[in-house]
Amino acid sequence: MMRRFSFLNGFISFLIALPIGVWWLYPSVVRCMLIAYSGEFRAVPGGYVSHQTPARQQKALLRHDQQACDRIRQFWGEKQGRAILIYCHTADQYADYCGNGSSESAGCSLATPWGDSFLVLGQEGNNPDVIAHERCHDELQTRVGWWRTNRQIPQWFNEGLALMVDYRFTNPHADAHQRARDFRDGWEYRAYGRQMALSLEDIATMRGFFGGDYHHVMLAYYTGAVEVSKWLVRAGPGGPADLAKRVGEGEKFEEVYGPSLRE
Numbered sequence: 001m002m003r004r005f006s007f008l009n010g011f012i013s014f015l016i017a018l019p020i021g022v023w024w025l026y027p028s029v030v031r032c033m034l035i036a037y038s039g040e041f042r043a044v045p046g047g048y049v050s051h052q053t054p055a056r057q058q059k060a061l062l063r064h065d066q067q068a069c070d071r072i073r074q075f076w077g078e079k080q081g082r083a084i085l086i087y088c089h090t091a092d093q094y095a096d097y098c099g100n101g102s103s104e105s106a107g108c109s110l111a112t113p114w115g116d117s118f119l120v121l122g123q124e125g126n127n128p129d130v131i132a133h134e135r136c137h138d139e140l141q142t143r144v145g146w147w148r149t150n151r152q153i154p155q156w157f158n159e160g161l162a163l164m165v166d167y168r169f170t171n172p173h174a175d176a177h178q179r180a181r182d183f184r185d186g187w188e189y190r191a192y193g194r195q196m197a198l199s200l201e202d203i204a205t206m207r208g209f210f211g212g213d214y215h216h217v218m219l220a221y222y223t224g225a226v227e228v229s230k231w232l233v234r235a236g237p238g239g240p241a242d243l244a245k246r247v248g249e250g251e252k253f254e255e256v257y258g259p260s261l262r263e
Contacts, residue, residue: 028099029110032118035086040093047085047119050093061087061126068131071165072139077241081138083109083117087126094122106130109137113146133166143244152253154204160224161240164232169225180229187222190215198223231257 035041041048046065049058065085072079088094098108098120106125111117119134137158141149149158163169163183170182191197196219203209203220210217232239246256 028097028120029112029118031097032084032086032110032120033112033116035084035097041086047087049087050089052089053087057089057123057126058087061085061121064126064128065131067128068135068165071128071132072135075136075165075240076139077238079135079139081117081135081142083111083119083135083138085131086118086120088120088122091122094120098122107134109134109141111138111141111146115146117141129166129168133162136162136165140240140244143241144248148247152247154200154253155206155209156200156203156220156224157228157253157257158224159209159221160226160228163221163225164228169222176229176233180226180233183222183225183229187219187226190219190222200224200227234258 031038035048036043038048039051041050044058045062049061053061069079072081086097088097094105097118098105099110105122107119107121107130109117109119117138119131119138121130121134125131125134140153140158140161144153164179169186170179174182188194198216198219200223203223209220209224212220235243243253243256247253
């Protein structure tokens with residue numbers, strides 16, 4: 001009887017400690033999950049916007065999100081991602097909900113193992129490029145799964161793929177071959193020829209990709225974009241969806257992707 005009582009006490013203590021531990025480890029994710037109960041935001045189609053957001057900005061946000069979703073459908077063949085959009089009007093709101101330690105970034109993506117996903121935007125993220133970039137992350141993770149995305153997908157591929165729908169770096173109207181050349185030119189400029197080149201192994205993890213100054217991060221983006229844009233020339237328009245399907249079904253990323261094409 002005493003053993004049963006002790007087990008029950010332990011189980012109750014675990015249930016009490018679990019939400020406290022989740023809040024302590026992932027406060028931004030918990031805030032996103034509970035945003036419907038926040039007095040700082042109001043519901044809009046597809047997500048939430050800060051009450052402080054002017055009507056003109058909100059209207060532009062919804063228009064830009066529609067444009068971004070159209071890019072996702074065109075690139076992936078269809079849209080499966082269902083990330084909830086959260087638009088923050090102040091830097092403090094963005095820092096609270098994104099949780100990356102910065103109040104200056106334009107946008108970030110958050111997800112949980114059980115399938116919830118969120119796209120958090122700051123004021124600089126109210127444009128179709130940033131939104132499409134983040135929605136591409138969500139699309140890949142939705143198709144591959146949270147666990148396999150975090151365990152198998154290298155960060156250079158995740159970020160490089162998102163730049164294919166983010167038109168801040170190249171001409172979106174160019175064909176795949178020209179975009180690959182444009183990314184290569186941008187990479188060579190930032191790598192000073194090849195003197196400061198990063199290897200794909202250097203930027204395979206979140207820490208390796210983002211763990212440096214502005215120049216390092218920009219070079220990491222271009223390094224990933226060069227590799228992925230060349231892969232797309234080989235894989236064709238259906239390449240991303242096919243890779244996500246096969247990795248999601250259990251095949252190894254390296255086997256599906258094939259050898260690096262940087263050289």
